[in-house]
Amino acid sequence: MKTYEKAIEKVILLSAIMATISVGLITFFIFRSGLPVLLEYGIIDFIFGTTWSPTNGDYGILPLIAGTLSITIGSLIIGVPTGIACAVFLAEILQKKWAKAFKFSIELLAGIPSVVYGFFGLVVLIPAIREYILPIYQFFDPEVSQTGFSVLAGAVILAIMILPTIVSMSENSIAAVPVEFKEASLALGANKMETIVRVLIPAAKSGILSSIILGMGRAIGETMAVLLITGNMAKIPGTILDPVATLTGTIAMEMGYASPTHQQVLFAVGIVLFVVIMILNIIAQLSVRKIGGNA
C-alpha cells in the first residue's frame, strides 16, 4: 500500500512539472530550428534589415517588427482606456446583479475565436474604413492606400481582442484594494469619482499595469485575426491606412509554401517573437506576484 501511494505521488509530481517540461521543449525546439540561420545571417542584419523578401534571400524583419509594433500600439491606445473604464464600471459603479451579466459578456468576448474576429474585420470593418475613413483621409493625402487593409483595421480588432484581458485583471485588482482605503477617502469628504481616480486606481496601479502588459503580449502574439485584415505587405507603414505585415502573420502565411531555408528563417522570426513575449510575460508575472505580497 505504501509503495502504491508513493508511485501515485510520483505520477502526480510528473504531471505538475509537465507544463515546465513543455516550456523547456518549446524553447529548445524553436531555438534549434531557427538559431543557426539567425547566427549565419547575423542578428543585427536580421533585426534591422529593411527588406523582407525571402525568395531573394533578403531576411530583414524590421518591416515586420514595425508592422507588429504599429498595430499593437494602436490597439493599446484604443483598448487600454476602454478596458480600464469597463473595469471601474464593473468594480465600482454597476450593481452586483448587473455586474455579473456584464462580466459574462466580457467572457464571451474572450471566447470568440480569433479567426472569427478576423472574418468580422474582413466583412464589416474593412468596408467601413473604405467607406467612411478613407474619404476623410484622402482629403489630406490623395496618395493614401485605398484597400482598407491597414494598421487601423488591425488595431481596432486587436483592441477588442485584448479588452477581456485588461478588464478582468484590472477589475480584480481594483476590487482587491482594501475597503478601508475607500472608506477613509469618503470619510475625508471626497466624492466617489475622486475616490476612484485618486485612491482606487493608484492603489490598483500594478495590477492594471500588468494587465496592460499581458494585453500587449496577446496583441503581439495574435495571428489569424491580423492575418486576414492587415494586408500583409512587408513595408514600414507611413500612415494608419497603410497595409502592414506582422511577425506572426508572416510565419503563418509563409510556412505553408516555404523552402527549407525559408522555413528556418521563419523559425528565426519565431525566436524574436518568443523572446519578446517571454520578457513581457515574465514582467507581468513578477508584478502580479508583488501585488500578492502587498495584499
Next chain:
Amino acid sequence: MDPRKLRNIKKAKNIAFYGIIGLLAAATLTVLIIIIGYILLNGFSHIDVEFLTQEPRKMGKEGGIFSVIIGTLYVTGVGILIATPIGIAAAIYFTEYAKEGKGVILIRFFTEILAGIPSIIFGLFGFAFFVIFLGMGWSVISGGLTLAMMVLPTLVRATEESLKTVPMSYREGSLSLGATKWQMITGVILPCCKPGILTGLILGIGRAIGESAAIMLTVGGSLRVPTSLFDSTRTMAVHLYTLASEGLSQEKTYATAALLILIVLVINGAANLISSKLGGSNGN
C-alpha cells in the same frame, strides 16, 4: 472662487467622468452584440441539414462541412483527453502535495508562462517537434498533442480553484477515518470538485475549438474524413480561415462562422451555468 461656481465645476466633472465610463462600457457591449448578431444573422440561414451532413465539394465552395466537423471533434477530443488527466493531477499536486518552496514557485511560474505563449509559437513548436522530429506528420495526433499543451494551464487553474474551495475539515475527517491520502483525494475531494473541473474542461474545449494558427501548422488542411490518428484533417476554425482568405463562398463562410459562434455561446453559457450552480451549492 465663488463656492457655487466651484460646486458647478465639480458637478460637471462628475457628469463627464460617469458619462465617459458609461459610454465606453456601452460601446464594449455594443461591439459584442454587433459581432455576434451580424455573424449569426448572416450565417444562420445557411446552416441546414445538408451543410452539417455533406462533405465539402470544390475545396469547400459547395457542399457542407461534415468532414471538417469530424476533424474538429477528433483533434479537440485527442487534445482534451491528453490534457485532462495531466491537468487534474497537476492541480492535485499544487493543492494537496506541494510544500511551499522555491521548486513549487518555479513550477507554478512556468505553468503561467505556458499560458502566455501565443498559438503561432505552439504551432511552430508542434511542427518542429511532433510533425518533423517525431515523424508524426501533419496529423490529428500532432495537433492533439499541441492542443493539449495549450489548454493545460486552463485546466490546471480551474481545477486548482475548485480544489481550494473544499473545506480543510473534509480532509481531516477523511484522514482521521483511516483513509490514505490517495483514498481521501479520490473518495472525498475530487467528487466535491466535479463542477469546477467540468467548468475548466468546457473552457478548455472552447479554446481548443477556436484555435487555428497552431492547428494549421500541425494538422494540415485535408478535407477528407480522418480515419486514423495519423491522418491530416481540417478543423472548423482553419476551414473558416481558408474560406475567408480565399473568398471561395460567402455563404459557406458565414455559415461556418455562425456555427463557431453558436458553439462558443453554448460553451460559455454551460460553463457559466455550472459555475454559478457551484457557487450555490458551496454551502452544503
